[in-house]
Amino acid sequence: MISQLTVFLQNEKGHLARAVDAIASAEINMHALYVADTKDFGVARIFCETPEVAASILTDAGFRAAVTPVIAVRIPNEPGGLARLLRFCEDADMNIEYAYCFAVRDESAIDVLKIEGDHCEQKLSEAGFHIVDHDEIDAL
Amino acid sequence: MALACALIIGAGVGIDALMTHGRIHQGVSIGDIDVSGMTVDEAAEAVQARYGMHLAATTAFIFDSQETADSADIDQLMDEMDAVAEQISVSEAQANRTMWMANAQTLDAVMPSHQLATDAFEVGREGGIFGAEPCSENMRAEIASKLGIQYCDVYGLSEIMGPGVAMECKERGGLHIAEDQFLCEIIDPDTGEALPDGEWGELVITTLTRECSPMIRYRTRDVTRIISDACACGRTHRKIDRLRGRTDDMLIIRGVNVFPSQIEQVITGFPEIASQYQIVLTREGALDAVALHVETEPDFPIDEVRVLEDLKRRLQAELKSNLQVNVDVKIVEPKTIERSMGKAKRVIDLREAE
Incomplete structure (x- = not known):
């Protein structure tokens, strides 16, 4: 499991910019950003360095921020890479709450998954999927 | 003959x-x-x-x-x-x-x-009697023009008799009190002192003819004034002006009486919701719209939209069943609800001023 930064935002002009500004001013670099939006509010999921520090900075700045454990899987950056992963999850009866992907420099991609249930990471690892750990994230 | x-x-x-x-x-x-x-x-x-x-x-x-x-x-x-x-x-x-x-x-x-x-x-085409404080000037005009009738405002309260305590005549400009049935006074809500005709204050009603549970100097909490000028319609009963508001914090939402304390009571039943809240009243077309701004407690999981939406739905359903009014719940970021030093500003009424 790795840590993802989650920020609750009202769906109003300028709110995302203010949150990102707060992270930027602490000199924390972001790798990926994914926003789930509804009519009234949005939830920003951010993949960044030192998410705990970022969360406390945002909380101090008046945001509702939290660190959420998610599973990150490194897959080859080629057609069918994600499809294979998702097919496995389905076959293993894992329900994916949300997912997002981003490509990294070495021709691979990182798929971030929030999955319901326990031992998902272990099952993926046993099936031969490359689970990304903290050190790897720091090296990005 | x-x-x-x-x-x-x-x-x-x-x-x-x-x-x-x-x-x-x-x-x-x-x-x-x-x-x-x-x-x-x-x-x-x-x-x-x-x-x-x-x-x-x-x-x-x-x-x-x-x-x-x-x-x-x-x-x-x-x-x-x-x-x-x-x-x-x-x-x-x-x-x-x-x-x-x-x-x-x-x-x-x-x-x-x-x-x-x-x-x-x-019959029924000359005028209509409509009793409702939430009716705006525009809505009155719309009802009158669409139905081709005169709109007559009626005042009443359940404690006294319901609609019929006072009613507008064709001259408008106030509602004639049924003075043969009710003694109306205007008082200063703070001191209780009776005020002269024409001054705004709280309407106090005494029933003159009711034998079963008579009301003596019943404080309505409604703010109005007495108009004692002679009316061109010929009636000699004095009039009350259209109501201006309340002396307590009761809200009238789509004709339904709602106290902020009722909303607070519902919120108390949701441990996930922080105690700060704000009621925002607006007008959508001719109808009142109510939004309730709430914050989640710091430890409430914010990561899943489903969970947040579910909380919102549950709170909305509970409010509807308690208040009989549809409330649009908006979960807002922490500290966006003003924390004032003294009495918190719980209600923001943006409905058009009459």
Whole structure:
């Protein structure tokens, strides 16, 4: 499991910019950003360095921020890479709450998954999927 | 005159019935004929058929004085007239007459069936009585123009009698108090001191005729003033002005009375929701819209949209069942709800000022 930064935002002009500004001013670099939006509010999921520090900075700045454990899987950056992963999850009866992907420099991609249930990471690892750990994230 | 006495009675005329074009409203009758749904011509025909015959067959009795009329026993008078006629000459008989007979035709009496039918058609089309504080000037104008009627505001409160304590006349500019039934005073809500006519304050009502649970100087919490100027309509009962607000924090949302404390009570049942909240009232078209801004407790999981949406739905359902009003719950970021030093500003009313 790795840590993802989650920020609750009202769906109003300028709110995302203010949150990102707060992270930027602490000199924390972001790798990926994914926003789930509804009519009234949005939830920003951010993949960044030192998410705990970022969360406390945002909380101090008046945001509702939290660190959420998610599973990150490194897959080859080629057609069918994600499809294979998702097919496995389905076959293993894992329900994916949300997912997002981003490509990294070495021709691979990182798929971030929030999955319901326990031992998902272990099952993926046993099936031969490359689970990304903290050190790897720091090296990005 | 022995014309058939026709009463036009209208009952149960609702908004739906007001929309029936060209036909007499439901529940309207002329005499004992139910003319609901008839056109004016149909109703006139029905009245003529039912009462026209009666009129034609009716004999009118004309008396020489009120005294004779008051004591008249027609049969006895007829007998007397016959008896007298047998004994005296025609000229004498004429001179002694105290009563004459005539029929509708000689009197030129006609059944005013068309006029009655037209009057029946007008029932419910002249004006409507609408009691509701939330009705804006625009909404009143819209109702009046769309239905082609005059809008009459009515004031009342359940504690006293419901609608009917005071009502607008065709001159508008205030609602005439039924002063034969109620003694109305205006007081300063802080000191309780009675204020002179014309000054704004809290309306206090005493019921004058109610025998069961009478109300003595009942504080309505409604803010208005008494208008004592003579009204062009001729009524001498004084008027109250349209209500300006409340002396307590009660909100009137789509005609439903809501106290912020009721909303607070519902929120208390949700441990996931922080105690700060704000009620925002706006007007959407002609209707009130209520938004409730709440924050989640710091440890509430914010990562999943599903969980947040579910919390919102549950809170909305609970508010609806408690207040009978639809409330749009908005989960907001922490500290966006103003924390004032003294009494928190819980209600923001952005509805147009009248």
